[in-house]
Amino acid sequence: MGIPPRTDRLHPRMAVLLPVLIATAVLTVLLATGLGPVSVSPATTAKVLASRLPVIGSSIPHTWEQLDENIVLGLRLPRVCLGLVVGASLAVCGVTMQALVRNNLADPFILGVSSGAAAFATLGMLFGVFSFLGTYALSISAFLGAGITIIFVYVISRVNGRINITQLLLSGVATSMIMDGVTSIIKLSAPNALGLHNAEFWMSGSLAGAKWAYLKLPLLVLLGCMAFLMVNYRGLNLLLLGDESAGALGVNVSRLQKALVLAASLMAGVTIAVSGTIGFVGLMVPHFTRLLVGGDHRRVLPVSALLGGILVVWVDVAARMLIAPEELPVGVLTAVIGGPIFIWMLKKSYRR
Secondary structure, eight states: OOOOOOTTSOOTTHHHHHHHHHHHHHHHHHHHHHOSSSOOOHHHHHHHHHTTSTTTGGGSOOOSOHHHHIIIIIIIHHHHHHHHHHHHHHHHHHHHHHHHHTOTTOOTTTTTHHHHHHHHHHHHHHHOTTGGGGGGHHHHHHHHHHHHHHHHHHHHTEETTEEOHHHHHHHHHHHHHHHHHHHHHHHHTOSOHHHHHHHHHHHTOOOTTOOGGGTHHHHHHHHHHHHHHHHTHHHHHHHTTOHHHHHHTTOOHHHHHHHHHHHHHHHHHHHHHHHOOOOSHHHHHHHHHHHHHOSOHHHHHHHHHHHHHHHHHHHHHHHHHTTTTSOOOHHHHHHHHHHHHHHHHHHHHHHO
């Protein structure tokens, strides 16, 4: 008998796919940074960005206008970078939750996590309830809302010590409706119209007003959670076999599930705090990633992160150009695109 093939060998597509996605992400930064109501050519964008590099920056001739530099470095680049981080976080959060509940139709919105984060964040924005938390009050309040919601859904969906998938999805939908109702009550009680307008626009999902300061916390959370998930990719794979099978193969199921709940809450809460509610990215991207590279989470996680970041950046470009000089919320466009795709995925799962 021959030696069985190793199941952890790198997928042959990854050697090509990862460099292509990384190159696409770099090209996306160059192109998307220059696109908008006032366009900057890719060549000028590349020169402006190259001029800030530590080694070769001083050798780049200054042939651009100061306005172009202000647009690229002050307005567009932080927005594009935030889009990459937000998209990657939402996609990785979707992968995490789908592994947790063993269902490819799970994402932060379907399970009510985003609604919980939005409710707590809105409460903080309009009434300053979490202002004592300081600079990161919005991020921490959104994280608390996401964490409380996902723990609640997770607890009530367990039957005889196991997650009941049907009950999980129904509990998520019900919890999402409850949190949406709470958010509506908070908005109706808003003390002023300006605060209500800002909260409404934020809840629709937008990268407008992105600043370099907004990138630090989401990026740190993404890198930390990504590192943890990559280290535990075998456990994520085994969870798909069921709790008993994963436990028999050496996985501490309870501890891993709790860690996944924490990671998903962190990513969802921090991401929603800086971008509002951008739906369907955590649902669509992991699904298409598995079509490309299979179900091994060692491949799914990095590819999902890159695809999610690229997708959100280009949807944001469309949002600011479709009705320029006005712009649409990114969450509106992802809903319009993601809704039909979700229906298709749902029908496909029932056919199986």
